[in-house]
Amino acid sequence: MKNQGIVEYIQSSLTQGKSKEDIYKALLNQGWSVEAIQNAFNQIVAKEEKEDTQKRIIRIIVTIGAILVGVGIFSFIAANWQEMAKVMKVLIIVIAMISSYTGGWFLREKWHYEKTGEALFLLGAIIYGAGIFLIAQMFHTRGNWPDGFILWMIGTIVMAFGADSFSLFYLAIPVGIAAIVGHPFAIFESVGGYNPFLLTSSFLLLIATVVTFIAGWLVKKRLPPEQKEFY
Amino acid sequence: MIFYLLYLIPLLIIGLIVYFIIRLIRGRGKKGLKEKDWYLQFFLSREDAVSQFFFLFSVFFLWLTLSAFNKDLGQPLSWRTILLLVSVIGLAIAYYFRVIYTLAVSLMGFAGWWGAQAVEWIQGKDIKSAALFSGLLFIATVFYLLGRVHEKEIKFKRVSMVYLILGLIPITGVLFFLSTKSGLRTLEEITKGASFFSSWEITFSLFVFLVSIVGLLIYASSKNLIFKPETLAIGFLVVLFSIIALLPGQTMFLQQKGYYGFYRSAQLSGTGILWAIFFNILIFLELVGIIFLGYLKRENWLINLGVFFIFILIFVKYFDWFFAFLDKSMFFIGAGILLFIVGWFMEKGRRYLLSTTKREGISQSQ
Numbered sequence: 001m002k003n004q005g006i007v008e009y010i011q012s013s014l015t016q017g018k019s020k021e022d023i024y025k026a027l028l029n030q031g032w033s034v035e036a037i038q039n040a041f042n043q044i045v046a047k048e049e050k051e052d053t054q055k056r057i058i059r060i061i062v063t064i065g066a067i068l069v070g071v072g073i074f075s076f077i078a079a080n081w082q083e084m085a086k087v088m089k090v091l092i093i094v095i096a097m098i099s100s101y102t103g104g105w106f107l108r109e110k111w112h113y114e115k116t117g118e119a120l121f122l123l124g125a126i127i128y129g130a131g132i133f134l135i136a137q138m139f140h141t142r143g144n145w146p147d148g149f150i151l152w153m154i155g156t157i158v159m160a161f162g163a164d165s166f167s168l169f170y171l172a173i174p175v176g177i178a179a180i181v182g183h184p185f186a187i188f189e190s191v192g193g194y195n196p197f198l199l200t201s202s203f204l205l206l207i208a209t210v211v212t213f214i215a216g217w218l219v220k221k222r223l224p225p226e227q228k229e230f231y
Numbered sequence: 232m233i234f235y236l237l238y239l240i241p242l243l244i245i246g247l248i249v250y251f252i253i254r255l256i257r258g259r260g261k262k263g264l265k266e267k268d269w270y271l272q273f274f275l276s277r278e279d280a281v282s283q284f285f286f287l288f289s290v291f292f293l294w295l296t297l298s299a300f301n302k303d304l305g306q307p308l309s310w311r312t313i314l315l316l317v318s319v320i321g322l323a324i325a326y327y328f329r330v331i332y333t334l335a336v337s338l339m340g341f342a343g344w345w346g347a348q349a350v351e352w353i354q355g356k357d358i359k360s361a362a363l364f365s366g367l368l369f370i371a372t373v374f375y376l377l378g379r380v381h382e383k384e385i386k387f388k389r390v391s392m393v394y395l396i397l398g399l400i401p402i403t404g405v406l407f408f409l410s411t412k413s414g415l416r417t418l419e420e421i422t423k424g425a426s427f428f429s430s431w432e433i434t435f436s437l438f439v440f441l442v443s444i445v446g447l448l449i450y451a452s453s454k455n456l457i458f459k460p461e462t463l464a465i466g467f468l469v470v471l472f473s474i475i476a477l478l479p480g481q482t483m484f485l486q487q488k489g490y491y492g493f494y495r496s497a498q499l500s501g502t503g504i505l506w507a508i509f510f511n512i513l514i515f516l517e518l519v520g521i522i523f524l525g526y527l528k529r530e531n532w533l534i535n536l537g538v539f540f541i542f543i544l545i546f547v548k549y550f551d552w553f554f555a556f557l558d559k560s561m562f563f564i565g566a567g568i569l570l571f572i573v574g575w576f577m578e579k580g581r582r583y584l585l586s587t588t589k590r591e592g593i594s595q596s597q
Contacts, residue, residue: 157285169281176284180291184298202299209292213324216285220328223278 006032006040014044062119063167070126086138093131100124105163118167125156125168129175144201146182149175150208157215169219176212270388287332290321311351315344329386335393342370342397345436352432361418362427362437365476368405369440372469374398376447379457399521402468403540406517410510411551415503418475419483427476437476444469458527464520471513481506514544526584534584538577545573 006027013023020041027037073096081089101124108117129152135141136148153175160168183205274280294317301308321337324330349363375398381391408414427433448465451457457465483503499507518541525533549569 166277166281173281173284176288180288180295183295202296202303205292205296205299209289209296212285212292213289216282216289216328216330219278219285220282220330223282224276 006036007043010037010040010044058115059118062116063122066119066123067126070123070130073127089138090135093127093134097124097127097131100127101159101163118165121159121163121165122167122171125152125159125171128152128155128159144183146179147201147204149179149182150204153179154208154211157211161215161218172215179208270392282328283330283332286324286328286330287336290317290324290333290336293317293320311344311347314340314347318344325390329390331389331393334390335397338374338393338397342367345370349433349436352430353427356429357424358427358429358433359422359424359480361421361478362430362433362476364405364421365472366433366437366440368402368472368475369437369444369469371398371401371405372465372472373440373443373447375402376444376451376457376465380447380451383456399536403514403517403521406510406514407540407544407547410507410514411547412497412499412507414510415483415499415506416497418506419481419503422475422478422481424480441469441473458524460520461524464517511548515541518544522584526587534581538581542573542577545569 010023024037100120104117104120104124107113107120132148132151153172156168156172156175160172274283294313297313297317301313318337318340321333321340325334325337346367349366353360374394378391378394378398381387381394409418448462452462481502482500483506485498485500518537522534522537525537
């Protein structure tokens with residue numbers, strides 16, 4: 001077995017779930033030196049790291065792309081907002097969101113473009129969030145502004161579980177922080193009678209409590225097995 | 232063109248921040264548990280990070296929910312009661328799921344509740360607030376001891392880190408503060424008034440904290456969870472905190488001026504000088520103690536923490552003692568030279584301690 005052969009052997013053994021120790025033993029029995037085995041392992045690690053870097057670059061590029069497309073769409077809508085009918089506005093938001101999610105799903109699941117698919121999911125979630133605020137503004141909805149962030153966070157979490165996408169979980173975190181930071185101000189303002197605190201908001205907060213707790217629990221269940229002994 | 236390019240700058244900055252956060256999360260996950268100091272990582276994997284954040288959010292949202300319903304129903308509960316309730320629930324969640332962010336926030340919530348409640352208890356009674364000060368230090372000591380007690384079991388290693396940090400940092404911070412003129416002035420202020428025995432709630436709380444500390448000290452010593460010098464140091468600090476709670480009114484300064492301009496010009500009285508010397512020596516010994524503890528426990532983070540605090544202490548003291556009466560150019564040259572010397576000694580000392588702990592770690596594993 002030449003050097004490439006040993007690398008392939010290690011790779012196939014690792015995919016079969018064999019431990020590093022077992023692979024070492026097997027190769028030592030075949031007459032390979034420790035140094036050669038170590039070199040082969042190093043080669044595999046270096047290759048994986050290179051692939052990881054490439055994947056990361058792709059992810060960054062497509063994520064920035066998704067954000068830019070989102071910004072472009074909303075800047076277009078904002079420029080023509082006054083002239084559009086309400087039905088048209090809602091349709092644009094809903095269609096844009098559904099198209100993003102559908103496109104993301106096809107790209108990821110059917111054509112195996114994982115990174116680009118994930119970026120479209122992210123774009124869908126951004127459109128969803130922006131849609132909440134646009135619709136609230138359109139119909140002059142009475143409520144506290146952090147409520148919009150709570151709805152956004154809940155929707156993103158649900159979508160993250162549905163699409164099994166960690167990018168969406170990452171998005172839900174800053175959105176959740178915005179809601180948590182904003183709400184005490186809303187409660188405080190309402191004391192002065194300026195902004196009446198709606199009962200719906202209290203129930204929404206309760207829902208947010210339950211959703212985040214369940215989300216934490218479910219994500220925790222997905223911890224890699226080797227980490228479970230540390231909990 | 233340049234105008235449009237300017238729009239890219241914030242996008243680039245946001246992109247870089249997101250990139251580094253993701254890299255941090257992923258990097259941690261990969262390095263993960265192979266490292267010796269795995270428990271110092273904020274999260275072990277992306278699943279860990281996300282679940283920790285969501286549990287933390289659920290506690291915050293619970294607090295907001297209770298506050299909102301409380302307001303809707305005409306404030307039947309005080310905000311302090313809600314804080315206590317949320318902290319207790321947060322602690323239960325933190326222990327059940329072993330989530331450290333929630334634990335840290337819940338512990339701070341509990342300490343905050345006691346502080347706020349104590350202020351409520353002493354209101355209108357002219358009780359010296361030194362008791363409140365000591366109560367919070369007792370809580371920090373309880374945290375520290377709980378950290379040491381939790382340390383042995385691997386499942387609670389990260390939990391113990393939270394307790395240790397929430398114990399060490401407030402105590403160090405307070406001793407540091409008390410070693411300054413403004414700290415001494417605060418001590419003077421808080422020792423004025425009637426004894427805390429006038430409030431049974433404060434007396435009972437302090438008694439409970441003290442009993443907890445003694446109980447934990449006995450338990451930890453009997454199980455060999457803490458070192459003997461450490462036990463003595465904790466015992467000494469607890470006695471000191473108790474003395475502060477019982478201390479009669481102190482006069483730290485010769486002239487009693489208004490607060491404005493007081494800090495620099497005021498002269499310390501004989502009592503003030505004694506307390507100043509005492510606290511300055513104490514904070515220095517405490518920091519050396521942290522480094523020594525790190526050496527005994529083979530914990531690099533404790534050594535680094537102690538070294539970092541000593542650096543800050545030396546620098547602050549230099550400003551505190553020499554800024555007023557040294558020529559400014561001499562002052563800054565002196566500061567520069569001091570930094571070089573301190574840096575050199577710190578690097579040398581830290582390198583020695585870390586290499587010793589590393590060497591012993593290797594020999595133990597062999």
